[in-house]
Amino acid sequence: MREKLINAAIKQYALHGYHGATVKKIADEVGIKPPSIYFFFKNKEDLFMAAFKQLLDNHFKKMESISKENWDKPVEEIFMAMIQGIVSHHKGDMEGTNAYISLVTSPIEEISKYLYHHMLRYNEWLVDLLETLLKSKYPNISSPEMDRIVKKFVLIGNGVFWGIKLYDEENLEEQLVLANQIIHALFEEVNEKYIQ
Numbered sequence: 011m012r013e014k015l016i017n018a019a020i021k022q023y024a025l026h027g028y029h030g031a032t033v034k035k036i037a038d039e040v041g042i043k044p045p046s047i048y049f050f051f052k053n054k055e056d057l058f059m060a061a062f063k064q065l066l067d068n069h070f071k072k073m074e075s076i077s078k079e080n081w082d083k084p085v086e087e088i089f090m091a092m093i094q095g096i097v098s099h100h101k102g103d104m105e106g107t108n109a110y111i112s113l114v115t116s117p118i119e120e121i122s123k124y125l126y127h128h129m130l131r132y133n134e135w136l137v138d139l140l141e142t143l144l145k146s147k148y149p150n151i152s153s154p155e156m157d158r159i160v161k162k163f164v165l166i167g168n169g170v171f172w173g174i175k176l177y178d179e180e181n182l183e184e185q186l187v188l189a190n191q192i193i194h195a196l197f198e199e200v201n202e203k204y205i206q
Contacts, residue, residue: 011040011042011050012050012060014040015036015040015047015050015051015057016057016060016061016064018036018039018040019031019036019057019058019060019061019109020061020064020065020105020106020109021039021105021109022035022036022039023058023061023108023109023112023113024104024105024106024107024108024109024112025108027112027116028058028112028113028116028117028118031058033047033054033057036057055118055120058113058116058118058121059118059120059121059124061109061113062110062113062121062124062125063124063128065106065109065110065113066110066124066125066128066132068099068103068106069099069100069110070128070132070135072095072099073092073095073096073099073132073136074135076091076092076095077092077139079091080092084147085143085144085146085147085197086193086194086197088143089140089163089193089197090189090190090193092163092167093166093167093170093186093189093190093193094186096167096170096171097170097174097182097186100171100174101174101182104174107174107175111175133164136160136164137160140156140159140160140163141156141160144156144159144200148200148204148205150204151200151204155200155203159196159200162192162196163193166189166192166193169185169189170185170186170189173185
């Protein structure tokens, strides 16, 4: 029942935002009386916190999975696969994506704190992963150069993520092509510097 409530909360939040996603709507979605929710969650904010954690954890797991599936490929291809993975994951779960965007802007202070700590953990993982990949391919690469590449990747990933909401299918596909071209140009520059 807890999982059903979390999924119902995500759906309601995606449809109605924080204020519109009432406990009654969530209870109706799973076929229980509103007070029954408090058996599983202490309040509405606790339920939305659980939903938010699930959305963030799902994204993190997807990115880990993509990196593992592509580990033996060239670094440039792994970067491109991760960008494509962002789109595939979020396009495949637009309800969750809409809920995530709504939750990020919600008035729940706990969500802001959790997001901050989650992003620190996620960014640390991402930086470690990308630096490991870069060091394996370019053993002489400098730390500032790695930092620059990682920041560019994050910038591209963020742009592509928001493009999911901003662009229709055709324009989003164009954004992906452009993102891949930017990554390719980035690695052409790195190859010139570090591969003789």
